[in-house]
Amino acid sequence: MLSYWRILTATFRQHTTYRTATLAGIFTNSMFGLIRASILLAAIHAAGGELNGYTALQAATYVWLGQALLAPIEAFGTREVAARVHQGDVAVDLLRPLSFLGLFFAQKLGRSSYYLLARGIPPMLIGALLTGLALPEDPLSYPLGVLTIALAITVAFLGDMLVNLAAFWILETRGLTVLYNSVMNLLSGFLIPILWFPPWLLAIARWTPFPSMVQTPIDVLSGRVGPASAIGLIGVQSAWILVLLLAAAVMLRAGARSLEVQGG
Template sequence: MLYTAVAAGSFRRYATYRMATVAGVFTNTVFGFIVAYTYIALWDERPHLGGYDQAQAVTFVWTGQALLASVALLIGGVGELQERIRTGDIAVDLYRPADLQLWWLSADLGRAALQLLGRGVVPMAVGALFFPLALPADALTWACFLLSTTLAVVVSFALRYLVALACFWLLDGSGLAMISGLACMFFSGMVLPLRVFPGGFGELAQLLPWAAMLQVPADVLLGARTGGSLLRGLAFQAMWGVLLLAAGRLVQSAATRKVVVHGG
């Protein structure tokens, strides 16, 4: 019940920033149009590039815009946690009768739920009005997509949590967070679907944890993963989520043995 309350509180907290949500919807929609027309021009020259037809490629664009904020595809760390570590306020968190990792995971799930509703649904709806999107007609595919999106948020949080914990050793973790954000943007499929990448490089990119954040959920929505392929995709996401959360647990244990407050 504690972590459910944390998630609900985080949802309500982000819901208060209405103008920020409206601005985010506008930004996602504008960039969706720009990237969609870029993809249309590319797929006009290379039909079925990466195994997608043009409608699927454009749907991939709007899926990325819908998940951009909820999965935190451009954010390299957990900003508030990084700041609390830097200032030493993390000591208060460690005294709470709650697990630090589960506390922040619950808060991130609440944030992601609000962002999916606030900054995900509207851009996708606008995209569907102006472009012929390849959206599924059956409820089961949508349910699998929501499950895959939830796993994507968990993987994203686990990676960002590791970056944030690095602040226990670094005076400023913003540089590492920026590198992590750039890696996520490229290897998640935000720039181009990973299926487009050539040869062994493309195969490697699809095995990295960032692929679990956008490429897999998008493929689930597009119907590119069905049956056994769908189960393997979900298992791939779950595997990276468990591994990264376990790594975060180990790093957290090492970091909290001796808490150093930077600056005094």
């Protein structure tokens, strides 16, 4: 565990050196937050002040919490593992005295921790000043909300890892990455709350892990669901983590065997 902690902290420190990129990320995140907030607020105004249970303040909160989660969950995906597979560097990773998934998860947590603090919270504070935020009334919602963020990052990591591990069998994964990210950003509720979906699309979304990445932490942190319901949502997140972890382990094992067959 100490090795993984050192990897996590080293990754965190590494990203603290990218100050210009951090400032650019804060600016971009804030601008897109304003654009998204204006669109959602216009929709609510046209609906008469409320849309599927969302008031203007709740919709604005939804946007700013979503912007805060954008970088930590890496909503646009990563391609590092896929690149290492194609370049053959994955053979070295598999020989390390550390779990392959544990190694990259530690790096993910280091990046996500920095992104949340440096690129997630500042835009949310800007949003609080410009539009206000709806906050939970029950103090228990705050620690539960932090837990849902950690679980959301884990679910997002495993989903992205499955796409990357497809590189063992697919020579070019960019198309798959684009498709996955498009579906994820829609069904996770990042673009609009899933309660705004038509019934058939809402049913599909709820049978996927994607709402656990965005919709769940936002619902808990904004107070739309109480602690009792939050515990149920945490259970759903945990179940998806187990399912995706098993799938990733199976894919990794099969991919490692294919490398051996090819002489890798």
